[in-house]
Amino acid sequence: MNSCLRIDRKKLSAWLCALSFVFCGTPVLGQGTVTEADVTQAVLADATQAYNDGDFLSAYTLWRPLAQAGNAEAMTNVGILARYGLGIVQDFAEALRWYQLAADQGYARGQFQLGLMHEYGLGVLQSDTDAARWYQASAVQGYVRAQFALGVLFAQGRGVPLNVEEAARWYRLAAEQGDANAQNILGRQYAIGEGVPLDAAQALHWYALAAQQGHADAQANLRAACAVEPVGAVGAVGAGLPAICAQ
Numbered sequence: 001m002n003s004c005l006r007i008d009r010k011k012l013s014a015w016l017c018a019l020s021f022v023f024c025g026t027p028v029l030g031q032g033t034v035t036e037a038d039v040t041q042a043v044l045a046d047a048t049q050a051y052n053d054g055d056f057l058s059a060y061t062l063w064r065p066l067a068q069a070g071n072a073e074a075m076t077n078v079g080i081l082a083r084y085g086l087g088i089v090q091d092f093a094e095a096l097r098w099y100q101l102a103a104d105q106g107y108a109r110g111q112f113q114l115g116l117m118h119e120y121g122l123g124v125l126q127s128d129t130d131a132a133r134w135y136q137a138s139a140v141q142g143y144v145r146a147q148f149a150l151g152v153l154f155a156q157g158r159g160v161p162l163n164v165e166e167a168a169r170w171y172r173l174a175a176e177q178g179d180a181n182a183q184n185i186l187g188r189q190y191a192i193g194e195g196v197p198l199d200a201a202q203a204l205h206w207y208a209l210a211a212q213q214g215h216a217d218a219q220a221n222l223r224a225a226c227a228v229e230p231v232g233a234v235g236a237v238g239a240g241l242p243a244i245c246a247q
Contacts, residue, residue: 056087126157
């Protein structure tokens with residue numbers, strides 16, 4: 001990346017460049033002129049790095065101008081800072097406002113975060129119905145955390161009709177993206193035949209995938225299932241599973 005796009009978080013010189021959309025004035029050889037999108041992505045990346053470094057105030061200083069300009073990713077990130085009081089005063093109403101703006105743009109992460117605010121009544125009256133609506137909007141875009149959260153609501157009949165088959169469908173979508181919680185719950189559903197056919201081999205399969213990620217409950221469930229299932233019963237599911245049960 002052109003050095004003029006790197007953010008010095010102490011001086012925030014490139015942030016000022018981004019605010020005025022003066023893109024350092026020179027083309028990048030072989031890449032054409034530096035665009036507004038280039039600067040936006042550079043600022044987003046450096047703000048994220050600041051956040052990961054625990055420098056929340058710098059992250060806020062970088063994200064907020066982009067949020068004010070209508071960038072949905074930055075809106076959501078400013079909302080997170082406001083919700084948890086990272087670098088700024090905790091303010092649920094402010095977090096809700098930024099999440100709503102991002103969600104209204106169809107941004108899946110913002111929709112999920114807005115759903116959380118409604119589910120837990122943070123800055124807004126608690127509403128499982130509104131939580132489910134925003135989780136659904138996010139989940140259909142493939143956002144894994146929303147898929148899992150929607151599965152929980154269907155499994156418990158909160159904000160949506162109780163429907164264990166629909167819960168299993170959303171858990172499966174999340175599990176297939178590697179969500180360990182969803183994999184463990186889907187394994188349990190197969191173990192007891194809830195929302196899916198009773199299938200000990202599938203239960204072991206999903207428990208094993210979650211267990212391999214270090215999920216403690218899945219590891220315990222896998223040990224318990226292997227204690228009662230013949231090792232050969234899982235051979236069709238995956239070559240690694242018999243070895244797991246044999247350990």
